[in-house]
Amino acid sequence: MTESGCWSVAGVDLHVDLDAAGGRRAALEHGLRDAIRTGRLLSRARLPSTRRLAAELGLSRGTVQAAYDQLTAEGYLTARRGAGTVVAAPLAGTGRAPAPEGRGPAAPAHDLRPGNPDVSTFPVAAWLRAVRRSLGSAAPETYGYGDPRGRIELRTALTEYLGRTRGVVAHPGRIVITSGYVQALALLARLVAERGGRTVAMEDPGLGFHREVVRRRGLEVVPLPVDGRGARCAELGAADAAVVTPAHQYPTGVPLHPARRRELTEWAGARGALVVEDDYDGEFRYDRQPIGALQGTAPAQVAYLGTVSKSLAPALRLAWMVLPEELVDPVVDLKLHADHHTETLGQLALAEMITGHAYDRHIRAARMRYRRRRDQLVARLGAAGRVQGIAAGLHALVMLPEGGPVEADLHARAAAAGLALGWLDDHWQAPHATAPDRRQGLVVGYGTPRERDWPAALDALADLLDGAG
Template sequence: MTSSGTNRGAPPPAAPEGPASPSAAWELLLPAAAAAPRARGRTLQAALREAVRSGRLVSGTRLPSSRELAGDLGVSRGLVTEAYEQLTAEGYLRSDRGAGTWVGGAVRAVGPRARDRAPRPAGVRADFVPGTPDLSLFPRSAWAAAHRGVLAELPHHALGYPDPRGLPGLRTAVAELLVRRRGVVADPERVIVVSGVAQAMTLLGLVLHARGTTRVGVEDPGSPELGSLFASAGVGTVPLPLDDDGLAIAPLEAAGVRAVVTTPAHQFPTGIAYAARRRAELLDWARSVDGLLIEDDYDGDFRYDRAPVGALQGLDPEQVAYTGSVSKSLAPGLRLGWLLVPATHFEEAVERKRTMDLGNPVLDQALLARLVERGDYDRQLRRCQRAYRERRDTLVAALEEHFPGTEVSGIAAGLHVVAALPDRYGPQDRFMERVTAAGVVVRPAAHYGATAAGGVRLVLGYAHLAPARIRDGVALMAEAVHGVDARGEPTAP
């Protein structure tokens, strides 16, 4: 490089102190000279743009004249002039008549890596937060085989913008799956493929809001995410209490709402299954007010002591919107689920889905359809059921060993249990303080809404933990609460 590769003249008053020498940045431009003649202009522009973005050329740095830089790089002056003009138009550079070309101040240098803000607890010794399956059970071989088959067979036109309801093949496969496994009344023409239950709730919220609905009933205790999901659609939520049979009818009638979200197969988080009488009463309520029951069948396939109870939607598909996903059976990162709505709401839901995202990714839909059609999805469910049943049994046994007298409530199903520890382990605030200090992440039942007063009540997720990790995690909680470790040595309070 010649001396033209250094700062020339006095920098403008706004220049930062001690800007880096641009000589290193000019070296980044050398590939432009080696590029094919037709690509040199684009290569030079890209190299200059990246040098500014990365901070190699800081705001206020004066660039060589087009003649000097062209001589240094061995390219035509016109090519450099064109690059300067293009980047000046984009805001990366600025040019003052008679004063040369400078790096502009509008571009903020960015780091080379994006941060991961996924909700993963770091630095913990045991994590009992519910809601996550064992991601190591994801059927990678079957998925890879399906991927090869789909890419070989999917017609070119299928890669265009899809039907917002979803690929016909997936809608058909999902309908057949739900009829067979969950007792749902499912017409493939009425299935909408969605990005999980969260999007299904948002879509329904938008449809209800457009119809003048301002409030939706939700179970209390229940999923804490529902409030923000419906709020994003402009709809408020009304917490409604439960009794031993499910959502209590009298408070529901008194609330004045005409739509309510329920988890009748396995209520979250209490773990109860709605009684048959209560299911009938809810349908009677919906018919009497021309209302809508929104059934979240989040883990309905996982029942360990008997066959799963069929979906509420199967009793009256014109009063129940039904939704589920593969988040518990395959992986939440796939963002694939389904929504069935009554005919009265269907076209509005499809239009909302279309304007929201123009439909789910085609390849992922085709892959899931293939897994279902070939029986791989049923095999995955059986594999998960065996693993999760064992883990639930392990957790119950570990709780009895380390916290004798603990009562585990709810049916033998799903991916979590509710555990009520004896009073001697309370109060709950002190219990939570000790186990948190020991590196154990656990949710008290109060985190999800109304709960019985007093005592220590925990909602413990187990599906994502191997049996050995479950036993170790419960032992860690016991050490923290009892004040001694497994060897009888004192632990920090």
């Protein structure tokens, strides 16, 4: 088997075995047919032109054309003038590998699940301008391996932005860029475990996935109860760290009361414990100026975590930690051995958006849009449910009446209406069966739908609650 007889690089890399019995045309047909059947060539994959493939494989163009014609006749390929030759969609009963999966299960008709912004409003034009400006002047070494702390351009931009908008006491040397909030939380949990810590207090109710991230680093998660004044910090006890959402507790939507903020930082200082501040949607406060970050009052005890997953889009995978001075070096070492560094090009674009104030403009526009949606939600559900929490963020907790219905009564009705929601019962650390008197509620992500889809989604939610009495 010769190397030139097995590979084509005519536009795409294509491996075929031309040494099979029956002649070179038959070998080409067999090789392509086998590649399609086994899924090595997927549906809609474009093949090289007959001229280029013939030149690459040392065949006549007529031989390649005859092979393409035969496979087209058998339904393996399709050819259209001006569009080239591509692998056809699989036919039932052909034994061919299925076409690659698309986006998974069908999307719900009305998506009100929490945790997402309206990604259809991603500022594409502003992002492209930022990419062009940042990469237009980038040095060649920009495209090599980088600093595990992150690009200095972004860390410098965040120092100014976080101090100005969130009251964070920051310095570029104390900021570490991560590939999303989950990586930041995982790194800090691992650090706590490596330093001998055993338990982390996490708000109850809270996000179960985040609890699992901490558990997988070998730590025990203990519940930190939440009431109308936020986390009950008097119950922190002997935990080695605490993870909290002070500005807008998830999912109840309440802020941490000033007295409890002081109690939390005093507890951390006395025990030498770490407070992890999850400021996941701190920019989005609608009834007043956003509450300043807890970190600004105790930078030596608090690790501040922020992200663009709610402000721009989860796909960017960009987040940041502002760390107490003593934690910077050990966290950087963990980051280095986790993934070396977070991707560079997105960091540069985000830094350009922040310094050019395009990021501020996007936040202001998003704040107005989400405030309007929340106001409409409160007005529409005034008789059907009670919206809990402050006017902030991208979600609201809609409490169900104490006399019913309960969440289980609504599951099937919501599914039948094509309505996807968050359920409060999924956020407790202990299953509902162990606390039958626990309040019931819906966690409604009003930030998720596209603007054009929001009115119909709100109608579907109101109909669900009205129909359940």
